[in-house]
Amino acid sequence: METVQIQAEKRSYPVIIGEGLRYQLGDVLQETAAGKSRFLLVVDEAVEALYRRETESQLARLLPVSTYVMPSGEGSKSVTELARLWEFAAEKEMDRKSVFVALGGGVAGDLTGFAAAGYMRGVDYIQLPTTLLAQDSSVGGKTGINLNAGKNLAGAFHPPLAVIYDIQTLHTLPxxxxxxxxxxxxxxxxxxxxxxxxxxxxxxxxxxxxxxxxxxxxxxxxxxxxxxxxxxxxxxxxxxxxxxxxxxxxxxxxxxxxxxxxxxxxxxxxxxxxxxxxxxxxxxxxxxxxxxxxxxxxxxxxxxxxxxxxxxxxxxxxxxxxxxxxxxxxxxxxxxxxxxxxxxxxxxxxxxxxxxxxx
Amino acid sequence: METVQIQAEKRSYPVIIGEGLRYQLGDVLQETAAGKSRFLLVVDEAVEALYRRETESQLARLLPVSTYVMPSGEGSKSVTELARLWEFAAEKEMDRKSVFVALGGGVAGDLTGFAAAGYMRGVDYIQLPTTLLAQDSSVGGKTGINLNAGKNLAGAFHPPLAVIYDIQTLHTLPxxxxxxxxxxxxxxxxxxxxxxxxxxxxxxxxxxxxxxxxxxxxxxxxxxxxxxxxxxxxxxxxxxxxxxxxxxxxxxxxxxxxxxxxxxxxxxxxxxxxxxxxxxxxxxxxxxxxxxxxxxxxxxxxxxxxxxxxxxxxxxxxxxxxxxxxxxxxxxxxxxxxxxxxxxxxxxxxxxxxxxxxx
Missing domain, CATH: 1.20.1090.10 (Dehydroquinate synthase-like - alpha domain)
Known part of the structure; x- marks a missing residue:
């Protein structure tokens, strides 16, 4: 397990890299979850069958979890999907102390991060990247969606609370x-x-x-x-x-x-x-x-x-x-x-x- | 002309109150516009006939202006209208140094402010309130839209560059x-x-x-x-x-x-x-x-x-x-x-x- 600590403007957050970290989320996130109310887990449908169950059960050791499954692919970085996710969060009574969690690749992270930035004027989120591309996009606090006019034209600078990178998940990638x-x-x-x-x-x-x-x-x-x-x-x-x-x-x-x-x-x-x-x-x-x-x-x-x-x-x-x-x-x-x-x-x-x- | 200076986390901005200020925008905003590229003027359709022309011509003394007319009423604080405004901004080639300008009541301010907060991960905006309600909503940096699940559930803390309050505009209010x-x-x-x-x-x-x-x-x-x-x-x-x-x-x-x-x-x-x-x-x-x-x-x-x-x-x-x-x-x-x-x-x-x- 290796940790790189990132110093953002308002906080410092860890990127934790290691084999099989998804089985230890309950421990790894214990401090992070202190004082928080609920988790909204956003899962890319391509990884749902692979990692949803274990992730949910680990998160549930800390706080109540509601899970939203988003369609795979760049098409989910859209205003439509953003609105769906916001409405889902409200239905599930996510409040200002809730924490969004992105499980998937860069698309899941970008969408979930932007949704967190704009939900109730900003809630926290955690990245659980499952792709290699996410080694890039999960670090640095950039979140966003695409417009018809171009990529990432809407978005926010919103650093995560933590990035937990289970590199075992890379082995299932095409x-x-x-x-x-x-x-x-x-x-x-x-x-x-x-x-x-x-x-x-x-x-x-x-x-x-x-x-x-x-x-x-x-x-x-x-x-x-x-x-x-x-x-x-x-x-x-x-x-x-x-x-x-x-x-x-x-x-x-x-x-x-x-x-x-x-x-x-x-x-x-x-x-x-x-x-x-x-x-x-x-x-x-x-x-x-x-x-x-x-x-x-x-x-x-x-x-x-x-x-x-x-x-x-x-x-x-x-x-x-x-x-x-x-x-x-x-x-x-x-x-x-x-x-x-x-x-x-x-x-x-x-x-x-x-x-x-x-x- | 009276000025209240507001100290926000990241910057201080003036709220300028006075009679007929819309005829002096070119002067009042001269410093504010320095180093900026373009204005995106967002006008509530209820005030378009009253104040659009004068406002455009004052702003145009400083920078190129594109104008977006939004439907009146709380219904415009929606994801749909937000997306339309973002696409319009991109079409009109608004870049990171562009400044959004809200001309209208609280709805115009809330929508425009949130659109500015999320456009290219944040551009600046100016409030030109034309209603009495906006004496409240234009101060404090809260922006947002409504979800089906509730009012202002999506939004951002995004303080304006300036608020220019022409109280002559109150006289046309019902x-x-x-x-x-x-x-x-x-x-x-x-x-x-x-x-x-x-x-x-x-x-x-x-x-x-x-x-x-x-x-x-x-x-x-x-x-x-x-x-x-x-x-x-x-x-x-x-x-x-x-x-x-x-x-x-x-x-x-x-x-x-x-x-x-x-x-x-x-x-x-x-x-x-x-x-x-x-x-x-x-x-x-x-x-x-x-x-x-x-x-x-x-x-x-x-x-x-x-x-x-x-x-x-x-x-x-x-x-x-x-x-x-x-x-x-x-x-x-x-x-x-x-x-x-x-x-x-x-x-x-x-x-x-x-x-x-x-x-």
């Missing part, structure tokens, strides 16, 4: 989920520096390699990278924007293809590589683009542009991204591993580079 | 709005002490009396009462609950009759009087209930129970109110003017008193 989650880990490695990145490149050359026993330590390291950045800038006024590496194009791809057509991590991996290309083009980096691409391709990330999307469409989508300000596109470039920087990039430059590199 | 807004003023007088309360009782014996030239000073005084309490306890952990005086029964009446059947202020006035009755019953106060009732009746507040609602229904509704905690009903009682106290009251006591006093 390859697509491993690949999607691992992309954020790779992003953290690029942001961290040569050592973490070389370690991953040396040990991981296929999806099977991702499922190494070392994954627990990679997760811890990845969380530490993110924690260091988030602690410095919780509300994304400055360095937190570095975590957006790979996401400008990534979000545009997800949005324009329609959520679900590619995974989040596939979008991020494509965006990560394009950020390296843009870094070279802007004279900031000296990346061996062929070599970087080859590694990402070996892990199964699709590195070529989906034929149906034009560069112009993707740039328009980027402009609507919430990281845009005053109509400029802010891009995270990378000088070398561990050396990100923010830059304002002209629309035209991005459009031309997309046409040149990303086909 | 009597029902004066009465509704004045109830919160009366509540503040009961919370403040003998002097403010005696002043109101002496000078206001009818709706016409409310429209006195002195209303600007009463508004300022009322805002000061609220500001003093909110500054001490923004997040309603302690004394802020005093502002709930009259609202426990008030909310239950609004909810069970269906929003719109009685005004918010009518519910509060009835609840205020019932809180005095409960204070006597609990041995906390020594109110001349007949005299208090007579004054409130003279102002046109309906002080008798609507026949169709049973005491049991009202108590069940109170239990679902978000101020409930661990299933107890927390009530604000009043010893004498200026001396509120919180008490946990048994369901049965409330049920019996409703049957006895409130018929």
């Amino acid at each position: 390859d697509a989920e491993w690949r999607s989650g691992f992309a954020e880990m790779i992003k953290h490695a690029y942001l961290d520096g040569e050592s973490f990145l070389q370690d991953l490149k040396a040990r991981v050359q296929s999806v099977e390699d991702m499922k190494s026993p070392e994954v627990a330590s990679w997760i811890r390291r990845s969380i530490e990278v993110k924690a260091r950045i988030v602690e410095e800038d919780e509300r994304e006024q400055g360095v937190r924007a570095f975590l957006n590496l790979g996401h400008t194009l990534g979000h545009a791809l997800e949005k324009e293809l329609g959520y679900g057509r590619i995974t989040h991590g596939e979008g991020v991996a494509a965006g990560l590589w394009f950020a390296l290309a843009l870094s070279n083009d802007e004279g900031v980096g000296h990346w061996d683009l062929g070599k970087e691409k080859k590694w990402l391709e070996s892990l199964g990330y699709p590195m070529d542009a989906p034929g149906e999307l034009s560069a112009a469409t993707l740039v328009e989508s980027m402009k609507r991204d919430k990281k845009t300000s005053h109509g400029n596109i802010h891009y995270v470039l990378l000088e070398e591993p561990g050396k990100p920087r923010k830059a304002k990039v002209e629309e035209d430059t991005i459009r031309q580079l997309l046409d040149r590199y990303y086909k | 009597d029902a709005e004066w009465r509704s807004g004045f109830a919160e003023m009366i509540k503040h007088a009961y919370l403040d002490g003998e002097s403010f309360l005696q002043d109101l009782k002496a000078r206001v014996q009818s709706v016409e009396d409310m429209k006195s030239p002195e209303v600007a000073s009463w508004i300022r005084r009322s805002i000061e009462v609220k500001a003093r309490i909110v500054e001490e306890d923004e997040r309603e952990q302690g004394v802020r609950a005093f502002l709930n005086l009259g609202h426990t029964l008030g909310h239950a009446l609004e909810k069970e009759l269906g929003y719109g059947r009685i005004t918010h202020g009518e519910g509060v006035a009835a609840g205020l009087w019932f809180a005095l009755a409960l204070s006597n019953d609990e041995g906390v106060g020594h109110w001349d209930l007949g005299k208090e009732k007579k004054w409130l009746e003279s102002l046109g507040y309906p002080m008798d129970a609507p026949g169709e609602l049973s005491a049991a229904t009202l108590v069940e509704s109170m239990k679902r109110d978000k101020k409930t905690s661990h299933g107890n009903i927390h009530y604000v009682l009043l010893e004498e003017p200026g001396k509120p106290r919180k008490a946990k009251v048994e369901e049965d006591t409330i049920r019996q008193l409703l049957d006895r006093y409130y018929k």
Whole structure:
């Protein structure tokens, strides 16, 4: 069991990582539940059959539990599902001292966290991530849902009370989920520096390699990278924007293809590589683009542009991204591993580079 | 022009009160708009014809403006309207430096404030209240919408950048709005002490009396009462609950009759009087209930129970109110003017008193 303590603006909270933690929730959460009234457990329907019963019985050792089952998939990050969850909470008489608990992947965490942020003007919540992608999204207090106009356009900064990461649950994940989650880990490695990145490149050359026993330590390291950045800038006024590496194009791809057509991590991996290309083009980096691409391709990330999307469409989508300000596109470039920087990039430059590199 | 400065947790903001301030918005908001990108003006359709044009042209002196017209009435404090507003903001390319502006009554302020709190994880907003009720709701940073299960069950603490109160706009209000807004003023007088309360009782014996030239000073005084309490306890952990005086029964009446059947202020006035009755019953106060009732009746507040609602229904509704905690009903009682106290009251006591006093 390893713990990374995250210092948020208003409180500090632990991310606890370990094998089989779901069987010890009653003990692990004992202090956290003190003075609280009830649990509202939100379970993704894909993990319901696997983990609901054990989680409920552990939580019930501490407080009364009501369980809400949400549909799987990015579609649940919607206003409709948010409203359903709020009404359910009210029906079950959740009060201001109730605690929401998200059991599932990033979608469960994002929806439940935002629902908690807005229920009775804010109640607490706990994350029980069951996917690899959630090693990223459960840390840092960002919650949110998608609008028709774009991903995560509605949301709140609302740090959890605790994140309990039972990495045994990763073993039931399909390859697509491993690949999607691992992309954020790779992003953290690029942001961290040569050592973490070389370690991953040396040990991981296929999806099977991702499922190494070392994954627990990679997760811890990845969380530490993110924690260091988030602690410095919780509300994304400055360095937190570095975590957006790979996401400008990534979000545009997800949005324009329609959520679900590619995974989040596939979008991020494509965006990560394009950020390296843009870094070279802007004279900031000296990346061996062929070599970087080859590694990402070996892990199964699709590195070529989906034929149906034009560069112009993707740039328009980027402009609507919430990281845009005053109509400029802010891009995270990378000088070398561990050396990100923010830059304002002209629309035209991005459009031309997309046409040149990303086909 | 009078200014009350409110100290919120994260910032201090001015409430500026004066005649014809809408014609000076461009000047008054000049500093506030510095470094911002765009305005999203949200106008209640009932005030659109009256104030939209002038407000838009004043705001446009500072930044580009997009205007969203929302339907009038409590029905707009809904998830549906929230989602529409969010999508509109995204369509109009509002970014993180955009500022939402609410022009209208409490509904416009509550909806716009909550939309701002959740848009891109929080953008700023300004209140331009046009009703008397908004002298209450625009101060203190509470925003929110209603759920099917109850009033203001979803929301956020999100203080505005500024509140600009053009009291000329009060002159176009119908009597029902004066009465509704004045109830919160009366509540503040009961919370403040003998002097403010005696002043109101002496000078206001009818709706016409409310429209006195002195209303600007009463508004300022009322805002000061609220500001003093909110500054001490923004997040309603302690004394802020005093502002709930009259609202426990008030909310239950609004909810069970269906929003719109009685005004918010009518519910509060009835609840205020019932809180005095409960204070006597609990041995906390020594109110001349007949005299208090007579004054409130003279102002046109309906002080008798609507026949169709049973005491049991009202108590069940109170239990679902978000101020409930661990299933107890927390009530604000009043010893004498200026001396509120919180008490946990048994369901049965409330049920019996409703049957006895409130018929």
